[in-house]
Amino acid sequence: MPHKVSLTRLKLTDFRNYAALALDLDQRHVVLTGENGAGKTNLMEAISFLSPGRGLRRAAYADVARVGAADGFSVFAAVEGMEGPVEIGTGTAGTEEGQSRRLRLNGTPARTVDELTDHLRVLWLTPAMDGLFTGPSSDRRRFLDRLVLSLDPEHGRRASEFDRAMRSRNRLLSEFRPDPAWLTAIEREMAGLGVSMALARLEMLGLLTALVERSQSGGTL
């Protein structure tokens, strides 16, 4: 069982409205309060950069750097990660458009930001994502799949191979007299991938259910 992942220190430089910020944290939950525009969501966005991708707002990096900053933004975090303590530094140098985000792990440049997922997985649910509750079940399934990915990194590959196979199958079925051998091969592949994916989702649901039951019986999440 991997130990509990937590953020112990967060330092921001030229990030949105923060010229410089240092926060010490522990394993307890955090509630942020403050006036509109105080910078609460900006903090969440900074934390979202501890996962690959463009973060909570999917903003252009030039907009993330503080207005008037001379040289991009940086986020530094000390994390009790899945492989033990790790220091993460990420940000951009300069403010020109289209540049990618750099990453350092324990001071050493990482090859890609994907290496973050060896240490922690960050998940968010924001009001902007309310479509998750009202929209199609496929969106909810995709959200569940992001959770599953934190248990099983192979899950993403299986999900995209399954989608690809399903598209081939639909294409084939729209043909006049589809080749039965080809159809069988595709369906066999889909069945194999589908069973693995269903099992991984069930395992995740089991963990979530146990978590909810534990919190209802007075334990902590």
Ligand SMILES: Nc1ncnc2c1ncn2[C@@H]1O[C@H](COP(=O)(O)OP(=O)(O)OP(=O)(O)O)[C@@H](O)[C@H]1O
């Ligand atoms: N690149 C930037 N440089 C400087 N300030 C910025 C930058 N981007 C956003 N801001 C400022 O950040 C503030 C918004 O911060 P944020 O969205 O975190 O507020 P909030 O506390 O979440 O507010 P609310 O309660 O309305 O959700 C605004 O005042 C905005 O001017």
Ligand SMILES: [Mg+2]
């Ligand atoms: Mg906000």
